[in-house]
Amino acid sequence: MGKIAVVALGGNALLRGDQAGTIEEQEQNTTNTLENLISLIKQGYSLILSHGNGPQVGNILMRNDAGEEIYNIPQMPLDICVADSQGGIGYMIERMLKNVLNKHNIDKEVITLVSQVVVDINDPAFKNPTKRVGKIYSKEQANKLSEEKGWIFKEEIKETVSGWRRVVPSPKPIQIMNAKVIETLAKQGTIVIAAGGGGVPVYVDENDNIRPAEAVIDKDLASALMGASVGADEFYILTDVPYVYINYKKEDEKAIEFLDYADTLKYLENGMFGEGNMAPKIRACLQFIEQGGKKSVITEAFKLDNKKYGTKITMKYED
């Protein structure tokens, strides 16, 4: 049996920030990205795919707002919006992937699961919501929503428009629901799409009931946990750079091809990866290794078929 790889498709893999978000754009980007998975499949990997949902769930939230305003249609809570986005994006990836496989004469089943991911309702993140979601409101609107729904807002200042934006917690994922099913399917050679958008965040209450958490889970952390839970060998985060850099965009910037656990942790603690975009990905990679994964890789989708590219993180350099 081949190795299992979990591949997390970044936001840009499906929809770039400079695009309007039409379905044609999303389908073309997705097809281009998925083409690069063929090399992994030909090497015998069983694949489990996850994906971001930032622009899509952002649009779904805005549409909920607009639908209430114009047609008085009740808004759905965040958990339903995330689940909606898993349906739409997962279907799109599944269909495009079947067509890419067909082009390469590869006969494989592809299935898409709607995924819940369990978080701890006592996670400190619930006391400090940081993740911005949905539209930008005026001060008055924000105050009203805060009273009506208990939403928390932070000021947002952008070039084009400023105002107040809802923030929600980003708690740590602690359990991927249906991981056993995902593992079994992957081992049978089925390509599984799961944990989209980091999964729908839920928590288990004192009566063992599953309840929605109004939160979003980092998709790379959820993907890393899914990888560890199903006993995956390798974990790929596909992003918009071919390597991780130390001192990115500074004079002494340096691409790194190999990293061991200890060095990665040291560089991370010294802030050498930059806190904005790369550090959370590095943390997800480390988590995968800590929980038994053999190798985490960060690279561009378009570099996947050339093993020279990509930053490979392993427990020890000799691995």
Place this chain on the structure above:
Amino acid sequence: MGKIAVVALGGNALLRGDQAGTIEEQEQNTTNTLENLISLIKQGYSLILSHGNGPQVGNILMRNDAGEEIYNIPQMPLDICVADSQGGIGYMIERMLKNVLNKHNIDKEVITLVSQVVVDINDPAFKNPTKRVGKIYSKEQANKLSEEKGWIFKEEIKETVSGWRRVVPSPKPIQIMNAKVIETLAKQGTIVIAAGGGGVPVYVDENDNIRPAEAVIDKDLASALMGASVGADEFYILTDVPYVYINYKKEDEKAIEFLDYADTLKYLENGMFGEGNMAPKIRACLQFIEQGGKKSVITEAFKLDNKKYGTKITMKYED
């Protein structure tokens, strides 16, 4: 190994026409409906669930329209909207079902698949679109959309508002994608939620590529086909009456408990079930029997634990 039953949850099972459509209403209705499945599970059935999506996808389409109007967010095509609704509704059913199972101390996995269902692009339904979807437009708006997007409209006259509504084809389902995976999971005892809203309609083009069909598939027909495809023994359509009636709401109305294939077909051809609501359900039941299913049942969810209720259709009366 127990029998496999496919259970199709009707629109009312999740959201009634007289309700606003809040998430609280949907969750409560869903829980009430799912409680009734416990008797089937205790009898040893492996369950595959499907569901309608009428009110939900209607709302998603309206929100798409509103989102474009207020925020200029590109509208998603119908296939993505159906897939979105599968994600949101499937997640809700899965979570509520886990909680109902927990209440009854039953430990079972529940998974939700995003489902594509293949139709024939040469199906005559594509020449005669009949299924009304989305909002009611003015004559001018309808003309504009017809020119811009090729949409077809029919006049709609209602008590509260009149105008023009988009109609899409309702082709016959010919293949449930990933039926083998659904069968395997069900046989392992996992409860599978699939083919929601009749599935996302797709067709296979001359290059064997899978393309979206701007259509909707009858959810009972898709569910019946799913049942036959996975070798299910029984097929349940849960609706808002305890029995099928001959000459429904007429003076000689008569509830029927047992029907064989030949009598059902004869009554159907004589229009004795009424063409509006029940006849399509009857056709789905017959299709299931034709394709090898043993028994189709139409009843209310709340009557499921009492075998006295429900109209049972079998190939022969003695079955």
